[in-house]
Amino acid sequence: MWSRLVWLGLRAPLGVRQGFTSKADPQGSGRITAEVIEHLERLALVDFGSREAVARLEKAIAFADRLRAVDTDGVEPMESVLEDRRLYLRSDNVVEGNCADELLQNSHRVVEEYFVAPPGNISLPKLDEKEPFLHS
Amino acid sequence: MLGRTLREVSAALKQGQITPTELCQKCLSLIKKTKFLNAYITVSEEVALKQAEESEKRYKNGQSLGDLDGIPIAVKDNFSTSGIETTCASNMLKGYIPPYNATVVQKLLDQGALLMGKTNLDEFAMGSGSTDGVFGPVKNPWSYSKQYREKRKQNPHSKNEDSDWLITGGSSGGSAAAVSAFTCYAALGSDTGGSTRNPAAHCGLVGFKPSYGLVSRHGLIPLVNSMDVPGILTRCVDDAAIVLGALAGPDPRDSTTVHDPINKPFMLPSLADVSKLCIGIPKEYLVPELSSEVQSLWSKAADLFESEGAKVIEVSLPHTSYSIVCYHVLCTSEVASNMARFDGLQYGHRCDIDVSTEAMYAATRREGFNDVVRGRILSGNYFLLKENYENYFVKAQKVRRLIANDFVNVFNSGVDVLLTPTTLSEAVPYLEFIKEDNRTRSSQDDIFTQAVNMAGLPAVSIPVALSNQGLPIGLQFIGRAFCDQQLLTVAKWFEKQVMHVLCKKGEKEKHYKRKKITCHLTIHKSEGPVVSSHSMT
Numbered sequence: 247m248w249s250r251l252v253w254l255g256l257r258a259p260l261g262v263r264q265g266f267t268s269k270a271d272p273q274g275s276g277r278i279t280a281e282v283i284e285h286l287e288r289l290a291l292v293d294f295g296s297r298e299a300v301a302r303l304e305k306a307i308a309f310a311d312r313l314r315a316v317d318t319d320g321v322e323p324m325e326s327v328l329e330d331r332r333l334y335l336r337s338d339n340v341v342e343g344n345c346a347d348e349l350l351q352n353s354h355r356v357v358e359e360y361f362v363a364p365p366g367n368i369s370l371p372k373l374d375e376k377e378p379f380l381h382s
Numbered sequence: 383m384l385g386r387t388l389r390e391v392s393a394a395l396k397q398g399q400i401t402p403t404e405l406c407q408k409c410l411s412l413i414k415k416t417k418f419l420n421a422y423i424t425v426s427e428e429v430a431l432k433q434a435e436e437s438e439k440r441y442k443n444g445q446s447l448g449d450l451d452g453i454p455i456a457v458k459d460n461f462s463t464s465g466i467e468t469t470c471a472s473n474m475l476k477g478y479i480p481p482y483n484a485t486v487v488q489k490l491l492d493q494g495a496l497l498m499g500k501t502n503l504d505e506f507a508m509g510s511g512s513t514d515g516v517f518g519p520v521k522n523p524w525s526y527s528k529q530y531r532e533k534r535k536q537n538p539h540s541k542n543e544d545s546d547w548l549i550t551g552g553s554s555g556g557s558a559a560a561v562s563a564f565t566c567y568a569a570l571g572s573d574t575g576g577s578t579r580n581p582a583a584h585c586g587l588v589g590f591k592p593s594y595g596l597v598s599r600h601g602l603i604p605l606v607n608s609m610d611v612p613g614i615l616t617r618c619v620d621d622a623a624i625v626l627g628a629l630a631g632p633d634p635r636d637s638t639t640v641h642d643p644i645n646k647p648f649m650l651p652s653l654a655d656v657s658k659l660c661i662g663i664p665k666e667y668l669v670p671e672l673s674s675e676v677q678s679l680w681s682k683a684a685d686l687f688e689s690e691g692a693k694v695i696e697v698s699l700p701h702t703s704y705s706i707v708c709y710h711v712l713c714t715s716e717v718a719s720n721m722a723r724f725d726g727l728q729y730g731h732r733c734d735i736d737v738s739t740e741a742m743y744a745a746t747r748r749e750g751f752n753d754v755v756r757g758r759i760l761s762g763n764y765f766l767l768k769e770n771y772e773n774y775f776v777k778a779q780k781v782r783r784l785i786a787n788d789f790v791n792v793f794n795s796g797v798d799v800l801l802t803p804t805t806l807s808e809a810v811p812y813l814e815f816i817k818e819d820n821r822t823r824s825s826q827d828d829i830f831t832q833a834v835n836m837a838g839l840p841a842v843s844i845p846v847a848l849s850n851q852g853l854p855i856g857l858q859f860i861g862r863a864f865c866d867q868q869l870l871t872v873a874k875w876f877e878k879q880v881m882h883v884l885c886k887k888g889e890k891e892k893h894y895k896r897k898k899i900t901c902h903l904t905i906h907k908s909e910g911p912v913v914s915s916h917s918m919t
Contacts, residue, residue: 290763316777365739
């Protein structure tokens with residue numbers, strides 16, 4: 247989805263971004279390193295925000311690990327319960343549309359018929375380039 | 383009038399005993415009185431009154447649209463409603479007004495139903511308590527029922543009357559509270575892992591989850607595309623069938639709806655005898671955490687079927703213990719993908735940062751989502767990482783097939799309907815519920831309900847009895863895929879057996895007031911073999 251850019255520290259009015267003490271594993275399993283945290287935050291464009299959130303993720307992963315006990319040799323993955331059915335295709339006729347005005351109304355920033363976005367292709371800085379943060 | 387079933391009210395409207403406008407006014411006034419439950423996020427008063435006016439005209443001209451004409455209903459706030467704010471109980475969509483109606487909403491409106499409002503839920507339908515939305519938690523109307531309060535007075539430690547209020551269950555808690563408090567006759571919920579059946583069991587309602595593909599998901603803000611289904615909450619099975627009849631059917635806007643011919647309208651036959659029926663009791667559902675009251679009711683229900691001539695057998699769903707884990711992985715993965723659409727650009731909340739698109743997206747999402755949603759997005763992204771994809775996501779998809787096959791095998795061996803508990807216990811107090819985090823609670827509370835979503839089967843939760851604390855307990859029936867009518871027929875028979883004992887004792891009535899308001903529910907002790915004491919709406 248989003249290209250892999252480096253994270254830009256958000257020091258704006260919204261509050262300081264919570265960070266973590268060191269690059270070393272904060273607690274326990276060793277699975278969630280700072281690199282993984284950074285990587286996930288970049289991919290999701292959602293931040294952890296606190297150490298509790300990282301701990302929750304670790305618990306979630308430990309929970310998911312229970313799946314390893316199941317023997318799935320020769321089993322095909324199931325994507326949909328309706329996999330045995332044919333997908334219905336409707337005829338290729340235009341039946342609705344022309345609702346640009348309605349759709350534009352929901353956006354906060356619009357110029358004529360365009361949605362306005364901030365400039366793209368700007369890198370976000372890495373974790374250690376940020377200024378010191380508060381810890382939760 | 384407010385305590386009647388949908389069918390009874392519909393008949394009353396047709397006979398002119400009451401007009402849609404009067405009915406609408408009554409419901410609106412009750413909504414105001416029960417505001418403390420926090421069941422509604424938006425009350426669409428003007429819209430409802432206008433619809434009531436139109437319905438009244440139709441009735442005057444003898445042109446009613448059907449059983450749902452003039453009936454007040456409520457819709458969960460993750461269904462898009464044209465011109466009415468749809469928030470999913472999240473900051474991300476606060477102030478968002480969809481330009482279209484969800485197909486199920488449109489179908490109800492086309493039948494003349496009156497839209498009372500949008501109900502409260504967990505944020506983006508993630509949760510099992512209806513406690514995590516930005517508009518606050520929903521209170522279970524049963525917290526204020528006479529039975530419950532009387533039981534609590536027996537407890538010397540009960541203090542302030544309102545601090546012990548109970549959760550409704552989730553995530554369609556607002557819809558459940560709205561129906562249970564008589565502010566509407568039916569409500570739409572959504573069911574991804576039990577989100578309709580769980581609050582139905584806690585609020586003493588019928589919570590129906592249709593087969594995946596029977597009802598259109600167009601307009602339902604998606605959580606897990608391969609498991610979401612719109613759910614129906616009503617006070618009796620017959621009402622659920624009426625609503626299902628209006629909603630079921632293919633939709634060209636939702637390619638996951640099936641185009642097989644469906645028996646419409648959904649008139650449920652009355653089952654005369656159950657001797658040809660085979661009920662399956664999955665043994666893996668007997669878990670240590672199951673409360674003894676629920677277990678005893680489950681066993682009594684099985685005995686009831688047997689005593690009436692049905693074949694009741696124990697069956698095995700061997701992968702049951704893994705289904706909640708599998709659900710957790712698949713759910714978070716699909717959530718990570720579905721929540722990616724919320725970037726602030728075309729709709730929803732947008733932050734003030736303008737430095738770059740990435741920064742804007744990130745800040746918008748941080749402000750818009752709460753911890754639960756963010757946690758699931760991050761977990762989902764973790765499971766979808768290149769190095770984890772095979773071990774977690776694909777593995778979970780394989781386990782999903784095993785679970786779905788378990789059900790297929792059981793149904794192929796001659797079982798018609800499965801009978802299981804819906805929840806581990808009755809509704810718990812809010813203060814108790816919040817001691818654990820959302821994910822832990824979901825993994826505990828969804829245990830009986832989510833396997834059904836993974837297999838795409840229909841299921842229904844029926845209120846069976848009141849617990850020792852005076853709170854409702856429900857049991858779940860699971861049917862074969864696309865055999866929703868058969869499932870509801872069996873459920874209706876069972877409901878009748880359970881109610882049969884009640885009705886012998888005469889009228890039961892329920893008033894609703896609060897503070898100057900007390901809630902009355904008359905209790906009837908039964909002498910029958912089925913249940914010890916219950917009083918239903």
